Amino acid sequence: MEQFLGNSRRWRLISLAILLLGASWTWASHIPASVADGGQLPSPHAGFPAPDFTLETLSGATTSLTEQRGKVVIVNLWASWCGPCRAEMPAIQRLYDAQREEGLTVPAIHSTFQDSEASARAFADELGLSFPIVLDRDGEVSRRYRLRALPSTFIVDRKGIIRDVIFGGPLSEATLRSKVDPLLAEAP
């Protein structure tokens, strides 16, 4: 055995064979692009279509994510008792005011199931929020988005694909702009 492996030419050939075998195996077992891109199944991860929702807003209207197709959407999950949510809302409002005409929309999903509608209303009035506040009363949408921490922010492009997921906050206006502006520049 020692003599067999001691032959450097033979050793190089074995190494080459292992390398080729490994490369072939890697190539043969690669995941096809159609599967790797999620096969268009909604999932709360970057590169996947955003899970849809239809919820009532604070004003009593009903809104859904599919209605926003063609726009860049910031899906922000929040609660009134969440400090970082409160801290980042003014930045989201400023961005909404500035980019609304360019096609930006912000359905801010209130975790009503772990807060109260009255608190959401008081919060929105206090901070002067003009974007739609939607109420997740039974927590179903939070489950679809696999909510683990508040705030959680999903940046969705004009085609309804999640392009960025940001857990926690507070997010600065610059951070949000850097994520949203390139998507607004994309063709509808």
Add this chain to the structure above:
Amino acid sequence: MFPVLQIGSIALPTAPLLLMLGVWAGAWLAEREAIRLGLNGDAVAGLVLVGLFAGLIGARVGYVVQHLDSYLTDPSGVFSPNPATLALGPGLLSGGIAMLIAGQRNKLRLWRTLDALAPGLAALLTAAPIAKDGTQHGQYTR
């Protein structure tokens, strides 16, 4: 998908924590390997930290330069502690350059130092994809 630890008002994603664990393991392995190769273990471990900090700063500066218009509107955003605003390429470049300079200053022999860093790099490269998978994949369960 790894959980996010909610500690008061702080949301702590566990995936980056795993990455930090990888960095720590990498530094520890590099130090051990450096001593075995006859190098100054402290100097090599310090090199890892220099690379890490320079890499983080370079990654943020790179991201800001790439999105300059956004940061001109809100300059304070440069200091936002958000890991979502780091650019990989500039981070690797600045980290690498800083390590090269620090290595020369400490008179570390290049190839032997690279040998010492190799096992640590392997540990980091093992942790990084797991941490990335922790934020990118997973099944929705009730």
